[in-house]
């Protein structure tokens with residue numbers, strides 16, 4: 001079995017490959033698509049549909065993810081990558097997030113990842129994963145990417161950037177969404 005993924009991000013392809021052993025994971029670029037949906041699922045569907053038309057008879061998938069902060073009404077949400085403007089700059093995004101949470105006691109936040117799938121017969125599925133936690137008052141750690149130096153998952157004392165990839169890849173929103181996606185793809189049967 002093989003699955004086409006709407007990304008050329010090597011890290012994402014490796015992570016998906018590790019969670020779907022025995023399935024060949026192949027990147028494909030959804031070039032030219034405009035991600036203008038109002039939620040993660042809509043944007044993931046836009047991306048997966050763009051590549052699935054080239055891969056009839058096989059599985060295709062795309063993901064969309066971001067950080068949602070309770071005290072900010074769910075922002076930055078679907079705007080996570082470009083929260084502080086273009087081009088994407090994680091340091092600037094984190095600085096803006098800290099500024100917008102200055103003096104705010106409610107630090108609750110969650111990451112969400114939505115994976116859209118198109119099956120061999122064109123059927124569409126959605127898998128979602130969330131990771132709840134809180135936003136720190138200062139950056140901590142060098143690992144990961146994006147908002148990782150500010151996000152402490154529930155049950156932990158360190159940020160995702162301090163915890164490291166091995167721990168993050170077990171509890172993250174992306175790992176949880178991929179586990180759901182795996183159930184859909186394998187329909188409860190082992191992938192190998």
Ligand code: IMP
Nearest residue numbers: 063064065066067080081145146147148
């Ligand atoms: P994408 O869906 O992978 O493009 O992620 C969109 C944006 O959400 C990223 O640019 C990050 O700002 C943020 N984000 C998504 N997942 C994570 C994560 O695991 N850690 C930190 N930031 C993330």
